[in-house]
Amino acid sequence: MIGPDQWRPVDDLVLEPNAMKAATTPDENVVVAAGPGAGKTELLAQRADFLLRTGQCPYPRRILAVSFKVDAARNLRERVRRRSGTQLAARFDSLTFHAFAKRLIDNFRPALTGYNALSPDYRIDPATRIAGEQITFADLVPLALEIVESNAYARGGIRQTYSHVFLDEFQDCTGQQYQLIKVTFGQSTAVLTAVGDTKQRIMVWAGALDGVLQTFADDFSAQPLPLYQNFRSAPRLRRMQNRMIAEMDPEAVSPAEDLAGDDGAIQVRGFDNEYDEAEAVADLIEHWLKEGVETSEIAILVRQQPHLVAAALGSELTDRGIPFRNEQESQDLTAEPAVALVFNFLRVINGDSQPDAYAEMMGVVNRLSASEDEGARFDSQLKRMLRETREAVREPAFKSGELATWRPLVHEFLQLVSRSVLAAMSPGYQQGTRLDDLIEQAVEAFGREIAVDGDAVAALKRLSETDAIRFLTIHKCKGLEFEKVVVLGVEEQLFWGNPTTVMSEFFVAVSRAKHHLVLTHAKRRERPGQPVSRWDVLRTQHQKLLDFAYED
Numbered sequence: 001m002i003g004p005d006q007w008r009p010v011d012d013l014v015l016e017p018n019a020m021k022a023a024t025t026p027d028e029n030v031v032v033a034a035g036p037g038a039g040k041t042e043l044l045a046q047r048a049d050f051l052l053r054t055g056q057c058p059y060p061r062r063i064l065a066v067s068f069k070v071d072a073a074r075n076l077r078e079r080v081r082r083r084s085g086t087q088l089a090a091r092f093d094s095l096t097f098h099a100f101a102k103r104l105i106d107n108f109r110p111a112l113t114g115y116n117a118l119s120p121d122y123r124i125d126p127a128t129r130i131a132g133e134q135i136t137f138a139d140l141v142p143l144a145l146e147i148v149e150s151n152a153y154a155r156g157g158i159r160q161t162y163s164h165v166f167l168d169e170f171q172d173c174t175g176q177q178y179q180l181i182k183v184t185f186g187q188s189t190a191v192l193t194a195v196g197d198t199k200q201r202i203m204v205w206a207g208a209l210d211g212v213l214q215t216f217a218d219d220f221s222a223q224p225l226p227l228y229q230n231f232r233s234a235p236r237l238r239r240m241q242n243r244m245i246a247e248m249d250p251e252a253v254s255p256a257e258d259l260a261g262d263d264g265a266i267q268v269r270g271f272d273n274e275y276d277e278a279e280a281v282a283d284l285i286e287h288w289l290k291e292g293v294e295t296s297e298i299a300i301l302v303r304q305q306p307h308l309v310a311a312a313l314g315s316e317l318t319d320r321g322i323p324f325r326n327e328q329e330s331q332d333l334t335a336e337p338a339v340a341l342v343f344n345f346l347r348v349i350n351g352d353s354q355p356d357a358y359a360e361m362m363g364v365v366n367r368l369s370a371s372e373d374e375g376a377r378f379d380s381q382l383k384r385m386l387r388e389t390r391e392a393v394r395e396p397a398f399k400s401g402e403l404a405t406w407r408p409l410v411h412e413f414l415q416l417v418s419r420s421v422l423a424a425m426s427p428g429y430q431q432g433t434r435l436d437d438l439i440e441q442a443v444e445a446f447g448r449e450i451a452v453d454g455d456a457v458a459a460l461k462r463l464s465e466t467d468a469i470r471f472l473t474i475h476k477c478k479g480l481e482f483e484k485v486v487v488l489g490v491e492e493q494l495f496w497g498n499p500t501t502v503m504s505e506f507f508v509a510v511s512r513a514k515h516h517l518v519l520t521h522a523k524r525r526e527r528p529g530q531p532v533s534r535w536d537v538l539r540t541q542h543q544k545l546l547d548f549a550y551e552d
């Protein structure tokens, strides 16, 4: 352990004065409002290191970090683990609001009474609530709120556990989520750090509270500590962001002299139709890849219906053998433990050295063996099966490009693991068809990728975090950053609705780019083959948004 005065930011980062203050304040609630790329998430990781390393968060107390998305919570957890080491990071709980609420319910369930009373083996279902037995995701936060509102023992327990609380992307906090934080930690000794950017408030449709950063500052007597830097984007891109900020939040505009420089590029490209657009964007991507840009540093952003709007680009990339991933689909999938197990099994039987996948897979399956004897028997059966399967896939006759050859192998493995073990992996798997549906989706996703070139290792790589160009919705790209960003379809027909929300979403999209931003629009987009609720064939460029791309 070191003294607070001895602590230096991890990785030798230089923190601006307010960031340093927010990272190291021992006992003050703070709210850090700052624009894109200012280092808000980084600041939370640094603060976690400070609190754990200096003992300001004294053992055995813990830090709670609450985020909105599974990816964001995982990113922050990983960042802290990498920086501070596994031992210290073990006292850092990086959870989504849903996961935090579920923890409260699991730990203090008997506090729920009457209609809300729940049996110990309650289930969570996406849609249907059954009194006493099954709740939906939407019930989690209200039930957790009922627990902390009605039960002083629960409030005391959670306050005892956490000495510090972090709130990331706090501009998108809903009324219920805010209440949960306020009732749980208001009037307590917990020290709270909230970070956010009102210009990136894109969850209004989901009930994000207007002015929540100010409300938090008032309710928690939190000191506002604005940040002014942007570590992400090159000057040309920052000037475009600044033109948008001038309209969205004039007080936050940066002085022109801070944004001088020629680094960075913005292109606006108009096309007659989506096929011309697909060809031109694929040419650009091919060019970037030849220049040595990593696939994981390229993102294609679409406001809505990405699988339809980006379909032509997807086929063009497939024809050229350029890997891409529809994030909406596969990233949600890989967060599922059953899907991760299937992919890890495929990695183990295909790759020569896959220690992480092997350890993860064995960790899951062994954890669940009932007795030592049974465990040993199961272990040897599984190892034999893996050995034989590895040999089989190496046979020249093995048709690796066809899904039909893989499907029985996956099912044989899952049968060996057993239904009860699979069902125990997640509360949602015990009822209905969710488990089978997920396994089928995992196999299908692998099938689509393996069809590209028959290379299983490459297919699995594309299905994992890196090594593929990502197609994302704007909601999914929150908090992420890429060298090259293409916003596909800057058109009235895609960027419609409440003008403030449209601006915020466009702002989130353009501010993901580090060096190069491409904005496209097309005059026509053919109606997709599949049924679709709303589709306009004729398109109009969104002039107001595109105008921000041009210097005066």
Ligand SMILES: Nc1ncnc2c1ncn2[C@@H]1O[C@H](COP(=O)(O)OP(=O)(O)OP(=O)(O)O)[C@@H](O)[C@H]1O
Pocket (backbone or CB within 6 Å): 013, 014, 015, 016, 034, 035, 036, 037, 038, 039, 040, 041, 042, 043, 197, 200, 231, 232, 478, 479, 480, 481, 511
């Ligand atoms: N003090 C710093 N010095 C150098 N680089 C930094 C610093 N703080 C953050 N960065 C880097 O700047 C980039 C943006 O940081 P981060 O993602 O934390 O910003 P953010 O404010 O959360 O952005 P956004 O709100 O747009 O998602 C990251 O690549 C991060 O590693």
